[in-house]
Amino acid sequence: MLPVDGIPTKEDILAKAPPAERMKKGAVAMIECWQEIPCNPCVVSCPTGAITMEKLTAIPQIDFDKCIGCALCVAACPGLAIALVDGSKEDGDRVSIPYEFPLPEVGETVDCLNHEGRVVCEGTIEKVVHLPAVNKKDKTPIVTIKVPKGYALQVRFFKRR
Amino acid sequence: MKTDVLVIGGGPAGMNAAIEAARAGASVTLVERQAHLGGQLVKQTHKFFGWAEKGAGTRGIQLAEEWSKAVEEHENITVMLSSEAIGLYDDGAWMIEKEGKLIPIYPKKVVIAVGAQEKTLPIENADIPGVYGAGAIQTMMHVYGVLPGEKYLIVGAGNIGVILAYQLAQAGAEVKAVVDVLPKLGGAYWVHVTKIRRMGIPLYMKHTVIEIKGTKWVEGATIAEIDEKFQPIPGTEKELDVDTIAISIGLSPLTDLMYQAGVELIWIPELGGLVPVHSENMRTNKPEIYVAGDASGIEEATTAALEGKIAGAVAAKDLGFDVNDEAIEEWKKELSQLRDAPLLERLRQGLHKLHEAAKERGLQ
Numbered sequence: 228m229l230p231v232d233g234i235p236t237k238e239d240i241l242a243k244a245p246p247a248e249r250m251k252k253g254a255v256a257m258i259e260c261w262q263e264i265p266c267n268p269c270v271v272s273c274p275t276g277a278i279t280m281e282k283l284t285a286i287p288q289i290d291f292d293k294c295i296g297c298a299l300c301v302a303a304c305p306g307l308a309i310a311l312v313d314g315s316k317e318d319g320d321r322v323s324i325p326y327e328f329p330l331p332e333v334g335e336t337v338d339c340l341n342h343e344g345r346v347v348c349e350g351t352i353e354k355v356v357h358l359p360a361v362n363k364k365d366k367t368p369i370v371t372i373k374v375p376k377g378y379a380l381q382v383r384f385f386k387r388r
Numbered sequence: 389m390k391t392d393v394l395v396i397g398g399g400p401a402g403m404n405a406a407i408e409a410a411r412a413g414a415s416v417t418l419v420e421r422q423a424h425l426g427g428q429l430v431k432q433t434h435k436f437f438g439w440a441e442k443g444a445g446t447r448g449i450q451l452a453e454e455w456s457k458a459v460e461e462h463e464n465i466t467v468m469l470s471s472e473a474i475g476l477y478d479d480g481a482w483m484i485e486k487e488g489k490l491i492p493i494y495p496k497k498v499v500i501a502v503g504a505q506e507k508t509l510p511i512e513n514a515d516i517p518g519v520y521g522a523g524a525i526q527t528m529m530h531v532y533g534v535l536p537g538e539k540y541l542i543v544g545a546g547n548i549g550v551i552l553a554y555q556l557a558q559a560g561a562e563v564k565a566v567v568d569v570l571p572k573l574g575g576a577y578w579v580h581v582t583k584i585r586r587m588g589i590p591l592y593m594k595h596t597v598i599e600i601k602g603t604k605w606v607e608g609a610t611i612a613e614i615d616e617k618f619q620p621i622p623g624t625e626k627e628l629d630v631d632t633i634a635i636s637i638g639l640s641p642l643t644d645l646m647y648q649a650g651v652e653l654i655w656i657p658e659l660g661g662l663v664p665v666h667s668e669n670m671r672t673n674k675p676e677i678y679v680a681g682d683a684s685g686i687e688e689a690t691t692a693a694l695e696g697k698i699a700g701a702v703a704a705k706d707l708g709f710d711v712n713d714e715a716i717e718e719w720k721k722e723l724s725q726l727r728d729a730p731l732l733e734r735l736r737q738g739l740h741k742l743h744e745a746a747k748e749r750g751l752q
Contacts, residue, residue, distance in 0.1 A: 231572040232591055233550075233581030261578045264437055265726045271440035283439065284729045303445055305435035306579030328558055344588025360435060361445030384586040 229261055234343050244380050245291040250314035254296030254321065257380075259308045260286055268361045272303035301325055302358035302367040311371075312379040320379035321353065326370040330355055337385040339374055347381055350374045391417040391466070393703050394482055394495035396473045396645065399427020400689045401681025402501035403455040404696030405703070409499070410464035412704035412711045417493060418459060419471040419484050424531075425459060426452030427503055429689055431526035433558075434551060434580075438690050438726065448689055449530070455693075473502075476649045497676050497703040500646055501696055504639035504660065504682035509543060511600060514635075518606025522552045522636035535559050537632025541609050542566040543597050546575045547688075549636035553584045564628045567595040567611050569618055577731070597633065598625065606631055639686045646683075650674055654745055658738025659685035665742065667751040668720055670699035671706075678703050685742065687735065691726055694719045 229235050245255045256277075258269065263284045270278045270287060277293035278300060280286075301309045301323060311323035322339075331337060331352045339350040354371040374382045393409040395402045398420030406418045424430070432448025443451065459465055471486040481492035506521035508514065518537060520528075522544070528534040540556055542549045545568035553563045566584070568574070571594050573581060585591065594613055598620050601608035613624035640661040643653055651672045653662045663685045670678045680699040681692035697719050705711040727736060 229573075229578050229582075232593055233573060233576075233578055233585045235582070259579075259582070261582075262729070262731055264577055264579075264729050264731060266437035266444060268435075268440040268445040283725050303440070305437050305445055306577065307583055308579045340586055340588060342582065342586050344586050361440045362435075362443070362447075362450060365435070365445070365447060365450065386588075 249291045253315045254311045254313040255294045257312050268303040269300040272299040302360050319373045322382045323371040326368050339382040340384040341381040389493045391495045393497045395499045397501035398425040401692040401696035403459050404693045405499040405700030408697045408700035409704040410462045412709040414704040416465045419468045421472045423470050425456035499678045499699045501680045502642045502683045507638045509635050513600035519633045522548050522634045539630045540632045541630045542634045544636035550580045563589045565590045567592045641683045656738045658734050665745050667746045669702045694723050
């Protein structure tokens with residue numbers, strides 16, 4: 228459980244997940260922000276106004292229909308708590324995460340880890356892009372991993388072989 | 389040497405105090421013990437929370453660069469590096485030791501922003517090579533490019549402990565375990581914890597280190613689960629193959645200089661232990677002394693910077709310089725917004741005690 232050991236339960240994760248219908252239409256942001264902390268870069272980074280917040284210490288709310296899956300919030304979030312999930316492709320789901328480690332090669336096969344750090348499936352690195360955070364001098368690498376269908380909500384990290 | 393405002397400490401609080409006092413027109417001398425400005429910001433490679441409009445999302449190391457540049461470029465500020473304030477003399481001299489020489493400084497006002505020290509773990513062998521404060525390891529990695537070991541045990545799962553675990557993983561080291569005596573996460577932001585959990589770094593709550601192995605250096609450690617009275621439960625021991633142990637069990641304000649100068653200190657555990665009684669304007673019972681940052685109570689860099697701004701501006705104002713009062717009120721508002729998070733309940737209790745104490749003493 229999050230308050231005990233930093234691992235979200237299945238219910239925690241589902242509560243943050245975009246509806247299946249939306250995921251089928253293409254990449255969409257999933258904001259795994261659990262605590263009311265004084266922070267708003269995701270709101271400011273969003274070009275469509277999909278992410279809103281009542282006050283600085285509120286948990287961000289996202290309108291999944293307004294989200295265009297641009298990943299700017301993924302790069303902006305200081306907590307590295309946002310991932311893009313995409314269930315629109317037949318050959319597998321896509322997950323895009325911020326990645327502050329030596330970068331993998333496109334096409335590389337990796338072991339995909341879930342919120343507990345357990346290997347749940349194999350994945351392929353599909354794309355690596357560098358997007359600006361709020362501080363434009365800082366570009367954060369965003370890695371897109373192709374995972375088997377149905378794994379978009381669980382895969383949040385990967386291990387190189 | 390004479391100066392309007394002497395700022396002791398070149399971290400986020402001290403740098404901002406210097407900038408604001410200088411902006412108001414005061415002559416400022418900033419002394420810093422290290423050979424560079426930045427304080428603990430140089431250890432903070434993660435992006436900061438806060439208002440995006442005011443620099444959130446910027447990494448601590450970038451803030452250190454921006455603020456040191458502003459300090460160094462300001463014509464009213466004299467920076468003394470590798471210089472340590474060692475005491476206040478009867479004639480009003482603040483003695484600075486720089487490379488073996490003693491330099492007396494006679495300031496009209498002093499902002500003490502000397503930060504904090506890491507708490508140590510009272511356990512046998514805690515003094516052998518391989519046992520470090522978490523901050524020491526961060527300094528070795530980020531300032532000197534040295535990774536002191538390969539396999540780590542981190543004691544304490546607060547923000548510093550979990551951020552260190554992430555940084556060590558980035559540096560290619562193996563973190564065998566993070567342990568904490570609490571039954572559940574205390575002060576750490578959950579997002580910092582989730583970052584290390586999804587990488588597979590083990591976290592053992594309700595656990596502590598009971599043995600550090602080795603004679604000349606660390607050759608391993610034993611951890612065990614603890615009961616409600618914090619006593620190890622027999623049979624729960626786990627042996628860890630580690631060569632380095634990082635201690636991150638909390639910080640306490642550095643109050644020696646304040647004590648010597650007659651600043652009143654009170655015991656507020658929620659703020660890290662002994663803290664100087666001070667008002668929202670960062671004034672103390674000594675009219676010439678102001679405090680800011682972790683030295684005034686343990687928080688974090690964003691609040692330290694705001695406290696520094698307030699201390700620097702108020703010190704200049706008290707010297708008769710023209711200061712924008714609205715800006716000071718705005719910084720106070722920002723501080724209270726940052727402290728408004730539910731996670732910070734304990735901090736707010738500590739600050740409440742502090743403000744009551746300041747009120748009783750009539751500190752403005």
